[in-house]
Amino acid sequence: MTPQDFDTLVRARRSVRGYRPDPVASEVIDAALATALWAPSNCNIQPWHVHIVSGDALRVLGAAMTEAAHSGQPHPDIPMDTAYRGVFRDRQIGSAKALYGAMGIARDDRAGRSAAFLRNLDAFGAPHAAFVFLPEGFGTREAADLGGFVQTFLLALTAQGLGSVAQGALSLYPDIVRAHLGLGAGEQLIVGIAFGHEDPSHPANAARTGRAALTDIVTRHG
Ligand SMILES: Cc1cc2nc3c(=O)[nH]c(=O)nc-3n(C[C@H](O)[C@H](O)[C@H](O)COP(=O)(O)O)c2cc1C
Structure with missing residues (x-):
């Protein structure tokens, strides 16, 4: 593999928010997971616990989370109370504009935006979702390890020609997820x-994001 091949793979990955219902062969899922296992982690502790939920089980879980969203506030294990400001707010707005623009949802269409958000809780109709947990006692340092695992998994799926999207939204109702998966409170839900298989005709999949310039994020010393 050349550096260009790797760059092409990384740039080929993008968030897919509309899927065909047909399942992915379990050997293909296992191969992507087996690749992701090779992500680095602090002291090689490999603190990721991954649950794959598929088919009807995912639809049932999605329906339970959607019902919860209609009836109360989310209680994620990791609070999502950071207000993005400055350049971070600008980037957040940029990604929202790309998505809602692609879907034809106007800025003041609150009902449309709410419906678009709720699609998150059904994993955008995907046949599979991975729920990634961090065992109790671990914190921010080890949560960063999960970031490496997640990106490696996303790239492995991309290399298989599959679509994917990381979803903080799938971690908004961790008690419901744990109840459905038979897990105790010691498993902290970080991300889904x-x-x-991508549905290329879904308007959400026409959304494209950009990235900051190198000079905006890198400072050289020496
Ligand atoms: C940890 C994490 C959580 C995310 N949560 C969500 C989410 O809940 N819903 C969603 O539609 N996209 C979510 N995304 C996708 C981002 O919006 C997306 O990666 C970003 O806008 C860049 O676009 P791209 O993935 O197409 O390159 C998440 C991404 C990451 C890494």
Whole structure:
């Protein structure tokens, strides 16, 4: 593999928010997971616990989370109370504009935006979702390890020609997820990942994001 091949793979990955219902072969999912296992982690502790939820089980879980969203406030294990400001707010708005623009949802269309958000809780109709947990006692340092695992998994799925999207939204109702998966409170839900075959005709999949310039994020010393 050349550096250009790797760059092409990384740039080929993008968030997919509309899927065909047909399942991915379990050997293909296992191969992507087996690749992701090679992500680095602090002291090689590999603190990721991954649950793959598929088919009807995912639809049932999605329906339970959607119902919860209609009836109360989310209680994620990791609070999502950071207000993005300055350049971070600008980037957040940029990604929202790309998505809602692609979907034809106007800025003042609150009902449309709400419906678009709720699609998150059904994993955008994907046939599979990975729920990534961090065992109790671990904190921010080890949560960063999960970031490496998640990106490696997303790239492995991309290399298989599959679509995927990381979803903080799938971690908004961790008690419901734990109840459905038979897990105790010791498993902290950090993020979910919807994946499967992309539905290229879904308008959400026309959204494209950009990136900051190198000079905006890198400072050289010496
Ligand atoms: C940890 C994490 C959580 C995310 N949560 C969501 C989410 O809940 N819903 C969603 O539609 N996209 C979510 N995304 C996708 C980002 O919006 C997306 O990666 C970003 O806008 C860049 O676009 P790209 O993935 O197409 O390159 C998340 C991404 C990451 C890494």
